[in-house]
Amino acid sequence: MLPTLNKNPLYTTEYGSAYVVDSLEALAQLPDNSVNLVMTSPPFALQRQKEYGNKDEYDYVDWLAEFAKLVYQKLTPDGSFVVDLGGAYRKGHPVRSLYNYRVLIKFCDEIGFHLAEEFFWFNPSKLPSPIEWVNKRKIRAKDSVNTVWWLSKTEWPKADVSKVLTEYSDRMKKLLKDPEAYYSPAKRPSGHDISNTFGKDNGGAIPSNLLQISNSEASSKYLKLCKEVGVSAHPARFPAKLPEFFIRFLTEPNDLVVDIFGGSNTTGYVCELEKRRWMAFEERKDYLSASVFRFMQEKPIEEIKEAFNELMAEDENTTKHIPTIQPTLI
Template sequence: MLKKLDDNSIDFIITSPPYADNRKKTYVGVPIKEYVPWFLPISLELKRVLKSDGSFILNIKERTVDGERGTYVLELILEMRKQGWLWTEEYIWHKRNTFPGKWPNRFRDAWERCLHFTKQKKFKMYQDEVMVPMGSWAEKRLKNLSKTDKKRDESKVLSGFGKNVSNWLDRKTAYPTNVLHMATECSNVNHSAAFPVSLPEWFIRLFTKEGDIVLDPFMGSGTTAIAAINLNRQFLGSEKNTKYYKHALERIKEIGRESLKNKTKNMQNKKQSTMTLWQE
């Protein structure tokens, strides 16, 4: 599917590929030792189709084998940098509803990586679209400002991260952290490893504008498609598993198209979002 796309044609890519040796009954499974060489041809194609100012979010997490955390994700990052990718940032998805359990040498896994790759240092990023409320701390902290709060004061350790606290007076919102607190979704979308719609929605708002093209090469149950439709973006995707592919089309028909129909009624002089999906 990727080879059918033109160079520099995609505004934003977000995907969660099958993790190494996970869900073998569904996706056959990629052995840990083979994961990096398996993914590199894919990441190279993604780099080709992504626009120069676009972003790529890779949701992935190492698994534990024989009591030791794997390193294939770290190895993949290093190899992708050799391809010319910039590892710009790492966001953490905190899964608020992870199921309790007990292990002899660790605690339950409640987070996953969302690795941010770009092709250049300057890229599209709309930070104001993901602002969050200031929170209750602001009322107390900003009530009585000291002299040092009213100027850019250097930190005691000379880190270069000095700040002017008074700049936040009368502000209702602030920029978020790089930790995203979102619950998982599984049973309601007929997929064993679905991320919530809110996850791709957050990144789509951050890195794209209406009408931009969003790509998910491992579509699963179509969650990224739904997020793109909800935000009036165009969408491209592919899915190898026939069951998930058909279910994604059903979700788009039942949820996505209805949502798009309702939104376009109130929109004037704006493009209607489109969806294109492939099955291998």
């Protein structure tokens, strides 16, 4: 069972619920020590106001800390808070803002979080920016990495890296096939014999904290359906592979995952595929209504349009249920 709020969700699925709500209001209603993972990508502290809303960098840290204080209360003792934060330049100057690092320091020093590990999301398809410093003046390199803070309530959060192993390299595959032909290690100076640790197939390689995930969604079904229905897609989506990594790494089936800045509900969609209970909170009804496209990808376009229109027309006393989806990422 999912926790309940004092208002109806916009829509539900087999495993989750999506709410048009202020996240501070919604978080306050959740039971303490009930959430296994909060996985989110807040609006970044950008210099220009964006359609989806963002704060000035100097106000940003305190603003986000209000959410983090509630997240800390609601997490289970072994729960985690994963925050994707893009970098930014200081207004009018070719030097970086430190806001994403100030977020980290404040959350740990003042709220009580631990930095379990820092991750870096490398997006090879990211466009060169900012244009002034990279394209025009050519005095800075392209910014292609987001900081992703894995924060925990305890020094020993629940995690299992064996759930997110990566594919072996071609060289490793050859070694596994015939270890003696490709690797003959000598004893280390310490006397430690590592010869028996290689040549064993563990099902994949341990991933690094540099996550290379392209965010080129030009041909995604979500975007195609937004175009066909005639609605604006959320302008700041993260790729499904990013929450998928942390959901598999830090939770188990039936655990509760919450996204406090739901947007197009990528987190909820991945949770549905991974059989995690989920809740998504988003203030903008149009974005959350369009997120239903992720759960209806194989449905006829007329049925999808009808569902979107029903969601946009619904009042707070009605909820639409979306049937179980097929397990494919879009």
